[in-house]
Amino acid sequence: MTDQDGPQYQQLLARKVEVVNVGLEGFVKDLRDCGIDVVHVDWKPSAGGDPQMAALLAKLGV
Amino acid sequence: MKLIEDANQQALERILEGEPRLIDIVPARELIPGLRERMILHAGPPISWDRMCGPMRGAVAGAIVFEGWAQDLPTATKLAASGEIEFHPNHHFGAVGPMTGMTTISMPLFVVENARFGNRAYCAINEGLGKVMRFGGNDASVLKRLAWLRDVFGPTLGKAIRAAGGIDLKSIVARGLSMGDELHQRNLACSSVFLREIAPWMARTSTDNAVLAECLAFIGQNDQFFLNIAMAMGKAITDPANGIRGSTIVTAMCRNGTDFGIRVSGLGEQWFTAPVEMPEGLYFAGYSEKDANPDMGDSAIVETIGLGGFAMAAAPAVAGFVGAGAPSEAGNFTRAMGEITVAQNPEWTIAAMDFAGVPTGIDIRLVVDSGVVPVINTGIAHREPGIGQVGAGVVKAPLACFQQAIVAIAKDLGVS
Incomplete structure (x- = not known):
């Protein structure tokens, strides 16, 4: 993230946050x-x- | 990889096209060339006496006395330890056996023929509940029941099966799935449907009403009677799918109480083994996890064809019985097994899953890629010989078996 992303980032958090959590389930509870x-x-x-x-596995076609 | 996809398609077609029929009950010595005096076939991958668990040793000692190779259990145990008894897996002789899986020359075996491919597979008769040899039981009551199965029940039921011209098994399984069976820890519906089909033939062929009543009651009082037929069926279905070069489809899963073993179509007769895990489940009153033996039996052949833990959604009552969660969660097991299988069986459907077919054709690539391993519904034996069943639960196949098989098939195909 750069300084230029700042306003956009803040704008994102200013709205209602909805999250898609991929992988570790521990973050979900928090x-x-x-x-x-x-x-x-x-x-x-x-x-x-x-x-x-x-x-x-990749070579075997997965 | 096209070679693998084509090979897997062929293996799957062979599994789905199987036409298993129960055609007879015959003493093992007449069915299995090479089965001799002082030879015992056991469940799971190969194992020597020194690595056998308690219940397996107990069953071996009982089988030795049953066959008259020793007069009593202590002498039988010494004989087994002396190296004078040959041990081989059932799977090496076209057979399967539940839990300890004892097969010896005089035991009567179910004969299931796969009419599509002409091969046959065998399994001993289910002894019922309580103290039984499959859970390591070996006292006089166990041996007396085995003698009755050999001398009375086997010949009586065999005669009826032959008179009926054989019994189609796929249709019984289809009906059982719709009546709450998953064919491993619940066989109540299939046992009942089987009894309904065979009872008239037993009545027609029996010459002794007392024997007839005794035999009918034996089937009727054993909710798991059909399991051993389903196991022979599983072996008859999967054997034609074995030995297709490049195929990554699993053709056998089994355990001997020490090791878990799998066979993979493209790797033929080779075993891939890892230490077997402890089942997680519920225990009968008075027993706990500290009494339990690690998992045993060739019965995971039913999971290999999409039944048992794979068909848990068909049998929500079983989820509670084996301690796998609420009945409403049974579908999660079947959905998870869908992640590691290549197809569904259109002939064996589950109403609770909107008539989806049972997940069929375990692909070792999908298992290793996802880390999702096959789940097996199982009985739990006491760790000491001679005591019997102490609970029921779910056990997971060890991932290491599948990882080894991946390395082996890659080597066989020249992939590195």
């Missing part, structure tokens, strides 16, 4: 506790983040 609407997407990196296995 946001909901603040009264923010959250949609959680259950996502994990391929092969649990194992780069070698993920590369192998």
Whole structure:
């Protein structure tokens, strides 16, 4: 984020915030506790983040 | 990768096109070439006596006494430990067995024929609840029941099955799914439908009313009677799908109380194993997790064809029984298994899922990619031999089996 993004960023937070949370579910509770609407997407990196296995899977067509 | 997609399509078609029929009950020695005296087939991937868990050892000792290879259990245990008994997996002989999965020469086995491909698969008769050999039971009551199954029940039911010209199994499963069975921890509907079909034939072929009544009552009093038929059916369905080069579809999952093993179509007879996990579930009064044995049995063959934990949505009552959450959450299990399978079975549908087919064709690539592993509904055995079932629950297949298989199939296909 740069200084130029500042006003736009502030404008975003000035409106009602709605969040799509991808991955770690722990953030969902914190946001909901603040009264923010959250949609959680259950996502994990391929092969649990194992780069070698993920590369192998990619070659096998996943 | 086109080779894999084509191979998987072929494996899936073979699974879906299976036409399993129960055609007979025959003593194991007449069915299985190579099965001899002092040879025991067990559940799960290969295992030696020194690595067997308590219930498996208990069942082995009981089977040895049952076959007359030793006079009593202590002598049988010494014989098993001496190396004079050969141990092999059921799967190596076209068979499957629940929990400890004991198969020896004189035991009567269900014969399921896959009429589409001409292959056959076998499974012993379900002994009922309570103290039974499949949970490691081995006392006189267990052996007496096995002798009755061998001498009375097996021949009586076998005669009726032959007279009926065999029993179509797919239609029974379809009806059972619509009546609340998932075919692993609930077989009440399928057992009842089976009894309704076979009872007239038993009446026509039996010459002794007392025996007939005893046999009918044995089926009628055992809600899990159909499980062993469903297991032989699963093996008969998956065997033709094995050995298709490049296919990443799972063709067997099983456990021996120590290791969990899988087979993958493109890798043929090879086993990929990892330490088996403890089931999470509910325990009968007086028992707890500290009494439990790690998971056992070839019965995960029903999950391999989309039933059991994969069809949990069909059996919301089971979700509560196995401690998997509220009945309303049963659908989550079936939806999750949809993430790791390549198709649905249009002949086996679940009303509660708007008649979606059961998730079928576990793809090891999808398992490793997502980290979602197959869930298996299971009984829980006491860790000590001779006690029996202490609960029921859900166990997860270890991810390591699938990771090993990915590496192996990549190597086989020259991918690195």
